Amino acid sequence: MTAIQRDRPKRSGRRVRYRLRVAAVAASLTLMCALAGAVAARVYHGQLLYLLVAGAAFGAFAIGFALRNRPAFLAPSASLVGLAAYLLAAIAITDDGADPLPATIVDALVNAVPRTLTALIPVEPAPDTVVVPVFLTWLAATLACEFAIRYGRTLLGCLPPALLYGAGLYLVGPNAEVGTVSAVAFCVLAAAALAVTAAPPERRPDTDAVVDGPAPSRAPALMGMVATAAVLLAVMALLVPVAARLVTASPGDPREYVEPPQLTDIDLNPLVRIAEWSKYPDQDLFKADTSADAWMRLAVLTEYDGTTWQAAGDFRTAGTVIPGSGDASYSADVEIIGLGGKLVPAAADPATVTGLPIAVNLTTRCLLTPDGLATGTAYHVDSALVAADPAAAENARANLADAATVAVPPGTPEIMATIADYIRTTYDTPYARAQGLADFLGQHYAYNPEAPSGHDLPSLGFFLGSPVDAGGQRGTSEHFAAAYAVIARLIGLPSRVVVGFEVPGGSSTVTAGQGSAWPEVDFDGVGWVRFDPMPPPDAVPVPPEDTLEQMEEETPSPEEDSGGGGEAEDFNDESLEQDGDFDDALTEDAGGLPVWVWYAIGVLLLACVPLVLKARRALRRRRRLTRGTPAERVAGAWAEVLASAARAGVKVPGHANAEEAAARLATLEADIGPLPRLVNAAAFAPHAVSESDADAAAAVASDYSGRIGHQVKRWKRFLT
Template sequence: MNETLPPPLIERTPPAPRRARRARYRLRVATVAVCLTLMCALAGAVAGRIYHGQLLALLVVGAAFAAFAIGFALRNRPAFLAPSASATGLAAYLLGAIVLTSDGADPLGTEIVDALVNAVPRTLTALIPVEPAPDTVVVPVFLSWLAATLACEFAIRYGRTLLGCLPPTLLYAAGLYLVGPNAAPGTLYAVAFCVLAAAALAVTAAPPERRPDRDAQVDGPAPSRTPALIGAVVTTTVLVAAVAVLGPAVARLVTTSPGDPREFVEPPQLTDIDLNPLVRIAEWAKYPDQELFIADTSADAWMRLAVLTEYDGTTWQATGDFRTAGTVIPGAGEADYSADVEIIELGGKLVPAAADPATVTDLPIAVNLYTRCLLTPDGLATGSKFHVDSALVHTDPAAAETARADLSDAATVAVPMGTPEIMATIADYINTEYDTPYAKAQGLADFLGQHYAFDPEAPSGHDLPALGFFLASPVDAGGQRGTSEHFAAAYAVIARLIGLPSRVVVGFDVPEGASTVTAAQGLAWPEIAFDGVGWVRFDPMPAAGAVPVPPEDTLEQMEEETPSPEEASGGGGEAEDFNDEALEQDGDFNDEAGQEDSGLPVWVWYAAAALLLACVPLALKARRALRRRRRLSRGSPAERVAGAWAEVLSEAARAGVKVPGHANAEEAAARLAVLAADIGVLPRLVNAAAFAPGAVAEEDARAAAQVAEAYPRSVRHQVKRWKRFLT
């Protein structure tokens, strides 16, 4: 028996061509890995445009590189190892990100739980620029890590480069959605992302057809790379040129702003005393020694608690919603004022701060971008401490004296219905005595300060009846005296009657240095908006120890000095004789009024509308008759047969039997059989018209028309009454 020769030994060192092909393959794999890693990092960094500083961008870039490095290192290992190692790495990376962004105010365990539980809502509600904090970096870091892991698995382990580009693309879209309309268009981001994607696809344009467990299959002849390489280069060049050239042009054509996900998130909710903080003034006036908070400030300032712009005749309320913010408040100038605050018995959620706050530390806050007031979602508790830096708002008194009133915001000039007559009387007096808007604003403050008295025992209330009682009731009945709540609210309403935009502010007069702010320092004051100057504070409160002058004395004097309309126009003297024939005209006043009001009576318009509605059924019926006539009398015999068939299907639909468009004539006839109406030879004629239109004669068209004309009468009793009436 012939012995079988042993198989030849396997070469331990591949020939040079195979080594070159293996090196080229590994270079392509490395290139794809680098491109996809950069795509993930770039997609994650897109969201960093609305974050404060560069910390978030660094975190997401690090997450993308770390996740791809783990997947790439384990590409030739069993498939279950990469997800396990990636999950472990993600947990460690998230822990490091939370530690890095934590302020250390709470234990680490509490920070981790709070960040994981509240990450999504706080990321969506955080005010822009978003402050990198544990609960605002968890989501971007997690998504960047996940996208890099999936991209590595798809593209590197399984060789599906196009599928590997999908996770970074979805991450890029998520970043754009998070940014919304709150950042400039990222054209460079888009161009770079497209270039990286094109490069990753280009280098895999001529890969080995199969990929075994370790490296490329390199047996067999080397494939030709020239055509594929040329195509990849051309495609990449065209793509980059299109994005670079057409991108700006397309961006200019887009006229709508992207949606903002923050609009769909419910803002922090206020407590009762925060919704209407003016009611706190009465309690503070009764207990002036109550300690509210301790403040260590760098200068004298008015620390605001709430700014109220809307008045419905019952309560003053703030405009706009509160949005969660980090330590940095957007829109403020350079801080030149600082305050360290420790809460004693202030309560509520509103946070005292001088306008305009720029940074707040040691306290989670939300801000109203319209009024620039602050709120803490968890509420103020005894012992709460925080530091606030503000860019104090400085107004130029000289500029305000010559400025016009700023009437750009309708909410600040809206006057509710039912204002008391005393308010209109005071407004007329101010308009008569003063000329410029600033003089009117200061004159109104002087009028209230001179004619009304401060009374800490006055009951709370700033609705129109309460303000009317405060302004008009006699002293012995409890009127003409009140707290800063009454003075500020009455001033703001009368200012709007004068034509001045007004609002009410609740806050505290806090001196420089360390002091305990008591309830006596809490008060309300009005502000007036001037064009080019801003909001200016006015003080309508009476001076200490001043004796008020009864307001009726001044107002009655105004009425006596104000000339009547006849006197103002030069009339007077002898009374006119209205029976004088020289004053008589051809027609009486009623005739003239009737001629001036030559418009049609209202009942005519109602009658015309009723007539139009009555004509709708007639119009619909006429439309159906004309359509039937057109279908049955125009066109070739085949077209008229098709028209008759369409008329039958339309009438069947009115009767409640609808035939799908894909059904043939026999299937349609079977559906129409439920109506028990004869359609004769119409299905056969329809098939003939569809497949042999030349064989349809005039007799066939007339027979089809007869069926179509008789069919509505056959199914009439099955049509609902309202349809028969309307159509």
């Protein structure tokens, strides 16, 4: 037997070991890419994305492995074609068929990144939310195959799946549980790939390494393994403390840096729609086929600045499933006819929506479609009906946990405070006061579909306090709901305004006449309870002044309470007026002093006016800045700043909030520092204001008056 014949079995064995080694590396890197792509799937709904990223990893590696010994340009070209085909298949699998497939493909490719980052968790696998993880998984698998299999650089081949793993962790952020098992499996696979190639055969990647010549010595390989292990241990010793600190830190959420879907002008203030709906009640808005009678909400408004009601919180893109809802007990098929804007009607709380791209407000659970509603738009919504029990609310306390639902803007009309005092003195419990307020508005005011739109404080004051012949005491549900919500907050009840539709069960066409606004009050342990302040049909309202004046007559005056009643002295006694001796005595006393003395006294009094005014202003400043609780002192400092600005010619409207007032005061080029923040804290959380905060506010007010003193007109400085 020749030497070549004796060496042939050895070469055959080495070739088999080489092929097994390459196959093991390929399998390890493929699984690493699949695991890295599956990290993002932890925030997706269902198991579909796990299957898609696993298929992308295996498909990309299969193409690269099959063409590893072909020309270098062939594998990337074939991989690109495979990626395009696989993305089209993924889009087709997740498409709901609402739009033509070409349009869906273009929309998914163009909007993949922003919609993936703004999608509400759990993310629904949709064409525009699966493109990014599938593309990145395919790309990582292709690069890993080229580096490790074609060029024999296994360590470099581990880099793409490692970067993909990091990208997946960034996308997940703090929104999923710790994936310890997948992290350990990823590290084990990487170690296996590196261990298999620690003693590589021939370096050239030809047809499975046709190995000739004697077997390479294992000593250098063993030395390399020892050196590599030593380096890895040193790196771990240095990085473990840093990694430990990172593990205990909360990761950032990339969704915070993406602008959420925005509302149009018609949706920012949906209460203004009520006036148009009232004037044209026969206008068809949408068709609805529902499983039961329900109120379908369009918007929930909790924040009021004295001018407009607005919804709190941002809208976040969601998939078919809306997280946080209970089991669906109500369904509705809706087809839009004449309802515009982006807000989507749905019964509370929506659980699933199909046929329409959806964003949800996490605070109010209302829906929005980024593309806007148009004639012919159709969707299906299942809801878990939220029905608060009024009987349970009768003995419940008001839920004051959210300061935004009890905040009252400054400048409320006097009529609102009068009605609030009447309700507060007439009823005892929170629920009785809430129902009593609804009854009061329903009994004393009338519905008028022609009433002009407006729910700012002056408009509400006109609606509540102006006489009937001037157009007051008549309004739409916009005025009733907005007035109720503001007065409820004056009483101490957390309130909000809801705009929506009363939709009967079965198939029907919802018209503008079914649209309305209504108030809701939040009770502890019960939730938001709807109240109806609207008057009954054909009811004749009782003038509110009759009831309120009767309350004032029945309320004893402070003199009567203190026992100072009885017959008062009549200072208009006719006998005194007709007594000639009395008049003569006054004339004689008056004529006893020379005229110039009276002039001198008058001049002296005029000269003392500026001194009196200055003393009065100094005493008022001292009282504002030094007396009362810390919150009252902060409010006093704010009042002092506003008064100083008014002396300098800059007047702040009464309805302006602290930030708006600060912007107006900035024209005087004098900084008021942290005072706006302290004012808001004093208004909404007075117990959180400390003595140091009050001292800081007083220092700001005193310094502010001195710095803008030169801007006050000279005659004002002289007189006041």
